[in-house]
Structure formats: structure tokens, C-alpha cells
Amino acid sequence: MNTSNIHSHKVSLRLAITDALVAGLIALVLFGPIVGLVLDGYELRNNMGVAFIFVAIITTGRFFASLFFQSPIGVRFLEKFARGRKVRVTVAQASTNKFKKLLLPAIFLAALSYPVIAHVAPDLLGVFGGKYGITIMILALIYVLLGLGLNIVVGLAGLLDLGYVAFYAIGAYWLTIGYAELGLGFWSVLIISPIFAAGCGAILGFPVLRMHGDYLAIVTLGFGEIIRLVLNNWTSLTRGPNGMSAPDVTFFNMLSFNKRGADNLQPFHEFFGLEYSSSFQFIYIYWLLLIVVFLVLYINHRLVQMPVGRAWEALREDEIACRSLGLNHVLVKLSAFMIGASVGGVAGVFFASYQGFVNPSSFTFLESALIVAIVVLGGLGSALGVTIAAIVLTLLPELLREFSDYRVLMFGILMIVMMIWRPRGLVKPVRPAFESDKEQVKQKA
Amino acid sequence: MDNNAILNVAHLNIKFGGIIALKDINFHVPRASITALIGPNGAGKTTVFNCLTGFYKGGPGSKLTLSSKNKSNNLVEMLGEGFKLQDFINPPAFVKRIYFKMFGGTHLVCRAGLARTFQNNRLFEEMSVVENLLVAQHMSLEKSLLKGVFQTKDYLESQERALDKAHDWLKFFKLDKRANDIAGELPYGEQKRLEIARAMCTSPELLCLDEPAAGLNPAESAELSELIIRLRDEHRISVLIIEHDMHLVMKIADHIVVLNYGEVLFDGTPAEVRNSSKVIDAYLGKE
Structure with missing residues (x-):
């Protein structure tokens, strides 16, 4: 997601799907070998089912996250976040x-x-x-x-x-x-x-x-x-x-x-x-x-x-x-x-x-x-x-x-x-x- | 040797590998005056500063005498110079040498009454402006851990005194509205002034400023020169200043030392420097 999308307040379904697919692909590459193949004695056991569940969770999660960050609430959240990162140190205010x-x-x-x-x-x-x-x-x-x-x-x-x-x-x-x-x-x-x-x-x-x-x-x-x-x-x-x-x-x-x-x-x-x-x-x-x-x-x-x-x-x-x-x-x-x-x-x-x-x-x-x-x-x-x-x-x-x-x-x-x-x-x-x-x-x- | 001088530099020399950065520098800084150190780029001005404040150690034979706080301080000794043959026959000198080797260094020079600023600002950027000034007063504060943890009366009093002093200097440098801001977020000109204020908080008698006007606009620069003159006149501070802005130097300096290729080229009043053919040649080149 790039910054230009943050400011256009339109929700693009296509962007969300692309985001989700990219995240899913990365998850597949990562989880495939790590979770999907289990060393059992001297043999590798196929455990791809679990890996696919992980990938599915990440893909849907990314899809909804992408949709959320395109919504007005999400945009405000991101802007607040970006502002928060710039402030490195603050001086305490007297708290009442x-x-x-x-x-x-x-x-x-x-x-x-x-x-x-x-x-x-x-x-x-x-x-x-x-x-x-x-x-x-x-x-x-x-x-x-x-x-x-x-x-x-x-x-x-x-x-x-x-x-x-x-x-x-x-x-x-x-x-x-x-x-x-x-x-x-x-x-x-x-x-x-x-x-x-x-x-x-x-x-x-x-x-x-x-x-x-x-x-x-x-x-x-x-x-x-x-x-x-x-x-x-x-x-x-x-x-x-x-x-x-x-x-x-x-x-x-x-x-x-x-x-x-x-x-x-x-x-x-x-x-x-x-x-x-x-x-x-x-x-x-x-x-x-x-x-x-x-x-x-x-x-x-x-x-x-x-x-x-x-x-x-x-x-x-x-x-x-x-x-x-x-x-x-x-x-x-x-x-x-x-x-x-x-x-x-x-x-x-x-x-x-x-x-x-x-x-x-x-x-x-x-x-x-x-x-x-x-x-x-x-x-x-x-x-x-x-x-x-x-x-x-x-x-x-x-x-x-x-x-x-x-x-x-x-x-x-x-x-x-x-x-x-x-x-x-x-x-x-x-x-x-x-x-x-x-x-x-x-x-x- | 001039008895009225706050700082006497005699036979200062330093080598970096084969390069002779300074050879036989001699000059003195009169008390409660402004002395400028000028010279073309690479003449060794900042090296002189670093030798004075102990970041470099002068070569053999260098003698730096700071007459401040009612005594004469041998700066070279404070920085922990190397052993000499006669030390091995003279036990008190030997003990003194070992003491300065272990505990000596730049900080002793500052405690003796010589404060400096840096060419590039070296503020504590993530601390507030007041805190920068409080760190500078470290030596005069009540430092006992127990007194601090239990906040005894004398701890609070010493803190109060330090804050008063910090606010006095902030007012002097027109930074009092910035007291509780983060030092790194101040504009450049104010950072430069803050650095001088911080140096002043160590209660120095000699203040060494390394290019204080670099990067300032003409208005800020004029304001700064006025502040430096007030430091001399109102607080009787001796100032040694390195500066490239000749306009400022000619306006405020009582005395100018010109360096070129690690040697003192000329030493005199602004008017004399302006008319010296040697200085003009060094800056503009000979025909």
C-alpha cells in the first residue's frame, strides 16, 4: 500500500485483493518449508495442510487489513501513526x-x-x-x-x-x-x-x-x-x-x-x-x-x-x-x-x-x-x-x-x-x- | 610571559604521523578581552583549540598555562603527559604523573576554568534545554546518591540554585522561552546560542568559541557579536574565538592572532592585521 492511496478516500477492492495475494504468496514461501515439511525420524512428513491453513489466515487477514486501511478510520489511524513516529522525545506536561x-x-x-x-x-x-x-x-x-x-x-x-x-x-x-x-x-x-x-x-x-x-x-x-x-x-x-x-x-x-x-x-x-x-x-x-x-x-x-x-x-x-x-x-x-x-x-x-x-x-x-x-x-x-x-x-x-x-x-x-x-x-x-x-x-x- | 594574561601558549607543537600540524606556536590571551584566532582553512586553528582543551596532547616542550581561579594551571600536566626520566628519581612528581595519567583529561581543563564550544554543534539533542544546562553544572551540584534518593534539603537547594543559574543564562542568550523544549528541535541559530550558554554554565573564566557564527544569517550574527561583547564587559569573561566571518572578527576582537601552515603569522590589533601585507598575502596569495 503506498501513500497515494491513503489520501484518496475510495476503497479499491482490486488493491486489497492484490495485497492479499502478495502476502499469501510470501506466506506460502515461508510457511511451506518451515511448517509444511516435518522431519520425522529420517523421513520428511508432508504436513502441508497446516501450512495452507496458515497461508489462508494470512491472506484473508491481509485482505481485511487492506480494506481497513483504505477506510476513513484506517486512514486516520495511519496518519496518526506516521505523526507519532516523527516525535522522538517529548517533555512531560504537568499532569492534573x-x-x-x-x-x-x-x-x-x-x-x-x-x-x-x-x-x-x-x-x-x-x-x-x-x-x-x-x-x-x-x-x-x-x-x-x-x-x-x-x-x-x-x-x-x-x-x-x-x-x-x-x-x-x-x-x-x-x-x-x-x-x-x-x-x-x-x-x-x-x-x-x-x-x-x-x-x-x-x-x-x-x-x-x-x-x-x-x-x-x-x-x-x-x-x-x-x-x-x-x-x-x-x-x-x-x-x-x-x-x-x-x-x-x-x-x-x-x-x-x-x-x-x-x-x-x-x-x-x-x-x-x-x-x-x-x-x-x-x-x-x-x-x-x-x-x-x-x-x-x-x-x-x-x-x-x-x-x-x-x-x-x-x-x-x-x-x-x-x-x-x-x-x-x-x-x-x-x-x-x-x-x-x-x-x-x-x-x-x-x-x-x-x-x-x-x-x-x-x-x-x-x-x-x-x-x-x-x-x-x-x-x-x-x-x-x-x-x-x-x-x-x-x-x-x-x-x-x-x-x-x-x-x-x-x-x-x-x-x-x-x-x-x-x-x-x-x-x-x-x-x-x-x-x-x-x-x-x-x-x- | 605576560602576568596579566589568562592563557599563555608557549612553544606549542604537535605532529600527526609525519605531518607537522603546529610548530612552535606562541601567543597569549589577555584577561577580559576578546582574542580572535584566524587563518586560512587548514591553518591549524581548531588543532590549537583541541590542544588547549585536551582532546589532543601537545608535543614535547609545549607549555600551556591557564591562570584562572586564583592559581596557575599547567594544562599539559593535567592531561597526563608521558613519563620523564627525572620522575623516576622524584617520587612526588612520579605520584602526580600517575594520578593525572589515571584521572586526568579534558574534564580537568574545564574544571580549571576553560570552556569550549564545537564547530559542529554537540548538544545533548534528546534532552531538554534546561537539562543541557544542568549537565554543565554537574560539578557544582549535590551528587550524593542517598541525598538525591531521599531528596534532602541541601540536595533540593543545590538543584534550585542550578536551575536559577540556568535560567539566568537562558535569559542572557534570549532562550528563556525555550527552557522546556527538546534541544535537538531548536532552530540552528538557537542551538548555537544554547551551546555557548551551556559552556557558560560551567563557570569558566576563558571561553573558547569555535566558529560560533558559521551558518548564521547577518542579523543573527550581529546579535551574537553583541552577546559576546556583553560577556566580556558585564561578566569579565576572556574569549578566544575562531571565526571566518571577518566582519564579525574586526568588529569585536581586541587582539588577533593569525595562523598559517601551523605557525603564528601575525599577532596584533585588528587595524594592524588589516594593514599587514603578510596576512593579505596568506589569504589572497602573492603576485
Whole structure:
């Protein structure tokens, strides 16, 4: 469909049919070999029926889409869309909308009450009910945390970090090694891990942050792989591919979630007079994680408006200008790297305690790529976008379990569509507005 | 060496491979004056700027002294020059050298009171105009993470002070209506002015402008020259300016340094430069 058709408000059936046939042909070429031929043992099985159904769906879909985009409503939609793409960044307007102010507490309360509903009435929530649902949500929150951490490095400071999973692994292994070697529990590790991961970030960062762009990406990629290989091969400390078990999560070091209690701690369900359920532990982790996520969101929100956050973004925009304005670019990058790493470390601790077990295969490059995808899809630098993207990218595969064979295909399609329609991510960056001119303030008062 | 000078450049030289870009440049910038650096294309004007602001390191023997903020700063040392033999006998000098090697660089030059603008605008295009000016005040802001997260009183006060200063400079450069616009969406002339305003927010004593009037129309250019004169007279800023617009240079400069092929060709007042046969030959060629 070309632009000349957008402005002539006549619906051309011929154009719609041509569009549909072209789309159908492309779909046939694509789906024919991918879906139509199935490797069964050593033989190829003909599965063209399914492929033809796909092609038919796409052809009719394209036909109606073509008709829609020729209708007045569709034309208006396209024009609005084209306008939206041109605006790259906007400055925030002071919002007087009461609804918006209430939205955040409402989301927090809904998220807080979710596990209770999932536990009491699992049928109500379908796939997301029961213990299984809660564990999926925990995983989604862990990815939110990882996305927010990497967003500081990639989105705000503009340093492409392809080895972010290293800090995630450091956090997770810090919990298990700390437990096995030093006898540390979940709580002490949770407090130490951000500092420890930030230290690792500093050790990696200081020598490499003088590089930028592609070189930095390659070095960080290497760092991620080095950490994984060390975990795999240092068997005396990490037990290699066999993995390590994480300590049980306790209720503020006072109650145990085990059925009979452990380490001289009273069982949780006995203390509160509830019937035992293995979900309690996960509900507890979920709540902790939720609080941590909101805390990180709050700190992130503040950071963006603080000198440090502004320096990160300025560095992303123009490093040379930053240096000429008296900013020490190495220290600015290092602070971004360290804070990003510490968030990754916290996510790692939660991952290890929720799984109860870690091994190096959880920390492959694919994981790093997924986190980068979350940040890019969400919109570089936008905390809201990253949160949405992280939740969507972890929950969607669960919802579409029946189509799990096509997961990577769908992921690819989603990426392509996003890059064409919204190359800057789901949520457009918004700059904070400043109103400090005293005379202006007086005039308004 | 002139004691009244804010900047003393002595024996500045730099080589790129086999090409000698600058050889033995000597000049000084008097305090609270406008000094222009002119010369035909490729004479090495921007290279001088880059040496001053630390993007290039001057060759051996270069001496750049910036007398600002009540002390004399050795710019070459700040940029982390190479080790010398006597450093290995003199531990304090050695430690100092290592410190500047690790933490030195362009940013120290700016903190010492020398700000610059660029030939092609280098604004933070996706940030708002005020934010551009706030980034420039990074050093004077309260940077503690905890104070910022909890928004303590002194954090808010320092933010307030920075915003006031930003608005003062925006007014000076007639950009106050643009405070909350995205910097990259401003018209070209306003972007040029914003870049100077941003440099001024670092509280410099010496301002280096690299072709500030390039691409401006005559009216904008006249407005800009008036602003630069006001900077000198009202704020006692010393200005070093590279410019091809001779009309503007002759009107505002107190002192002109002419470069040609990496050497100082002439050094004098506008009237002297206008009548110098050497300068005319360099620009128009000899018969």
C-alpha cells in the first residue's frame, strides 16, 4: 500500500485483493518449508495442510487489513501513526489527571493481592492460578529487575553490555557459595549481594570503560562467557555443572517454610495456624520481590532526575561534549556499570532462592540476549516500557504453551514488527519539565 | 610571559604521523578581552583549540598555562603527559604523573576554568534545554546518591540554585522561552546560542568559541557579536574565538592572532592585521 492511496478516500477492492495475494504468496514461501515439511525420524512428513491453513489466515487477514486501511478510520489511524513516529522525545506536561496518580498504588495493591487470590482460588486465574502461576510471576518479576538493571547501563548510559548475565550469575552463586562456604543465609546475602556485584562491575568496568560502542560490547560478551566457564570448571568451589543448592528462604530468619521446620525454626504454617502448603514460600518470595521491584523503580525514577542520571544520559548523547563540560567520563560510566550490576546481583539472589538450585546452564549468552531484547523492546531508557516488556516476554510463552514449537519464530516476528513500527521501543522517552523561574512561578500563583 | 594574561601558549607543537600540524606556536590571551584566532582553512586553528582543551596532547616542550581561579594551571600536566626520566628519581612528581595519567583529561581543563564550544554543534539533542544546562553544572551540584534518593534539603537547594543559574543564562542568550523544549528541535541559530550558554554554565573564566557564527544569517550574527561583547564587559569573561566571518572578527576582537601552515603569522590589533601585507598575502596569495 503506498501513500497515494491513503489520501484518496475510495476503497479499491482490486488493491486489497492484490495485497492479499502478495502476502499469501510470501506466506506460502515461508510457511511451506518451515511448517509444511516435518522431519520425522529420517523421513520428511508432508504436513502441508497446516501450512495452507496458515497461508489462508494470512491472506484473508491481509485482505481485511487492506480494506481497513483504505477506510476513513484506517486512514486516520495511519496518519496518526506516521505523526507519532516523527516525535522522538517529548517533555512531560504537568499532569492534573487524578486517575494517573491513583494508577500506581492500584497496580501495587493488585500485584500485592495476586498471590492470595492465586492461592485461595486458583481456578479463577487459569494458567496463572496456584503455585505454578506464582512461580511464573516470580520469574516475570526477576526479569523486570534484570531489565531495569540493564536499562541503566544500556538505556541510560548507552553502553551496550552483552554480558549482563554475569552479574546475575554472580548474585545467584554468591548466595549458594556464601551458604556452603561461609554459612550465610538468604537475608545477609540479599544485603551484601548488591555491594558485591557492584564491586565486580567496578573490577570489570575500570579497565574496559575507556572503550566504547562495539568494542565494549565484545569485551562484556567475553566477560559473561568467562564467568560462566569459571563456574563450570572451578569444580572445587562451584561443583561445576552439577550445580549447588541454595539455602531455604526463612520468614525474616524467624520461621521456616518447611513442613516440619528446620534449623530450630518453627514451621510457618504452625505459627500462624494455617494448613500446610508449599505455596507459602513462593508467596513470600513474590512479595519480597515485588517490594524490591517497586523500590528499584522508585530509585530509578529518582536517579533519572539526579545529576548522576542526567550525566549518564548526556554521556549517551555525546561523550565528547560531556568531557568538555568537566564530567569525568570514566567515573560516570563506572557508576552506571556498578549500579546496573548491583541490581543484577539482587535479581540473581532471588533467582537462586526461588529455584533452590543453580547451575551454570542458567547463565548462557541467550539469557543476556533476552535481557537486551527486553530493554530494546521496552524503549531504551524508559523504566515503564522495560517493565511492560519484561512481563510480556516472560508471560507470553506461558500463555502460548500450545504454540511452543513456534516460540522463536514468533519472537523473531515480534522483533521485526517492533523495529519497523516502533524502533525506539514501546514507550517513548519523556523528559522531565522544570519550572523554577521564580518570576514565572510568582505570575502563576 | 605576560602576568596579566589568562592563557599563555608557549612553544606549542604537535605532529600527526609525519605531518607537522603546529610548530612552535606562541601567543597569549589577555584577561577580559576578546582574542580572535584566524587563518586560512587548514591553518591549524581548531588543532590549537583541541590542544588547549585536551582532546589532543601537545608535543614535547609545549607549555600551556591557564591562570584562572586564583592559581596557575599547567594544562599539559593535567592531561597526563608521558613519563620523564627525572620522575623516576622524584617520587612526588612520579605520584602526580600517575594520578593525572589515571584521572586526568579534558574534564580537568574545564574544571580549571576553560570552556569550549564545537564547530559542529554537540548538544545533548534528546534532552531538554534546561537539562543541557544542568549537565554543565554537574560539578557544582549535590551528587550524593542517598541525598538525591531521599531528596534532602541541601540536595533540593543545590538543584534550585542550578536551575536559577540556568535560567539566568537562558535569559542572557534570549532562550528563556525555550527552557522546556527538546534541544535537538531548536532552530540552528538557537542551538548555537544554547551551546555557548551551556559552556557558560560551567563557570569558566576563558571561553573558547569555535566558529560560533558559521551558518548564521547577518542579523543573527550581529546579535551574537553583541552577546559576546556583553560577556566580556558585564561578566569579565576572556574569549578566544575562531571565526571566518571577518566582519564579525574586526568588529569585536581586541587582539588577533593569525595562523598559517601551523605557525603564528601575525599577532596584533585588528587595524594592524588589516594593514599587514603578510596576512593579505596568506589569504589572497602573492603576485
